[in-house]
Amino acid sequence: MSTSKDNNDWLARIRLPVLLILPTFVILIIFSYNGVSVNRIRSMDEHDEMMTRASFCASEGNQSSHDARYLFSEWNEEAFLSLRKKVEKYFKLSKSIIIYDPEVKFVNMSFTLRPSKLDRTHGITPQCTCAVIGSSGLLLNSSCGKEIDSHDFVLRTNLPFIRGFENDVGEKQNITTVNAMGAEILANELLVYMNRTFNGEQRPTNETEDEKKGRLALQRLKDLKRAILWQPKMGTREFKVVINASQEMGLKFQVAYTTTSTVRASSRVWRTSAPSTGLILFTAAVTFCDKISLYGFYPFHTDRYNNTIKYHYYEDVEFNFDTNVHKMPNEFLKLTELHKKGAIRHVTDRCEH
Structure with a gap:
């Protein structure tokens, strides 16, 4: 009986702190998730912008009369x-x-x-x-x-x-x-x-x-x-x-x-x-x-x-x-x-x- 009473006392002691901390913890999780989402959206936007600016031309390499890139010096x-x-x-x-x-x-x-x-x-x-x-x-x-x-x-x-x-x-x-x-x-x-x-x-x-x-x-x-x-x-x-x-x-x-x-x-x-x-x-x-x-x-x-x-x-x-x-x-x-x-x-x- 004493053990049961001790357990009940322990639960009573932690109940209030848990109830106070839990909402904060949940909020932190939500903000953390939203932060990841926002960062992911932001990175997708940056990717789209990168694709818009990306060139289809590879490294200039050795250009010659067989490679038209030499014509575009003023591009x-x-x-x-x-x-x-x-x-x-x-x-x-x-x-x-x-x-x-x-x-x-x-x-x-x-x-x-x-x-x-x-x-x-x-x-x-x-x-x-x-x-x-x-x-x-x-x-x-x-x-x-x-x-x-x-x-x-x-x-x-x-x-x-x-x-x-x-x-x-x-x-x-x-x-x-x-x-x-x-x-x-x-x-x-x-x-x-x-x-x-x-x-x-x-x-x-x-x-x-x-x-x-x-x-x-x-x-x-x-x-x-x-x-x-x-x-x-x-x-x-x-x-x-x-x-x-x-x-x-x-x-x-x-x-x-x-x-x-x-x-x-x-x-x-x-x-x-x-x-x-x-x-x-x-x-x-x-x-x-x-x-x-x-x-x-x-x-x-x-x-x-x-x-x-x-x-x-x-x-x-x-x-x-x-x-x-x-x-x-x-x-x-x-x-x-x-x-x-x-x-x-x-x-x-x-x-x-």
């Missing part, structure tokens, strides 16, 4: 990151360029607005140096081919002709666009060619002009090899015709589409109502590439030496830059300003070797 990282921040406010890469895995057949391409793992798609890998190639006649006799090909990643507009122009425009291509009108023309040209030659027949000696266009269209698609063909505007029926016909003929290029309006996003970035395909392609490049060179973005009929130049380096067509809906001269001024700030390289002259 202004702060100016470029400011540009990227502005672009990423409106232009979402993960929704803008969705690439089907190479082995996916056309019949399994749903072009869904919400792709899942079942769709077998992926995005673009971040790059250090990129060359974005327009189609201005300024590229003719520029000798920029080797310089262009020295970039890690080369983006081209509207499936241009490359064969025969390699010295001036290079031959490397990782992604090329095709706009809605281009897809329609391409689909029609391919269908004409397939109807005449694909069923085991050899190309006729009396090839018509339309058949010639189809043959050349097929050649441009073949020259893509394993590169990506991207329609930056919402997919059209004609684009799907091109993809289906190309796979039927055994071509292996990759297919990319968008689930958002890249036109609207680019319009908001640059405050223009109708951005050109070239400007949309450049806008996309800003989101995944650090050091960007532009070639062939020159919407004028004469160069700085007052020499007449073509609209496209690979064809003779009439074009009025002043009345065109895209307002390319205004786009040129915006790109030139970025060049002056060191955010990008905007090449408007011959290349030196």
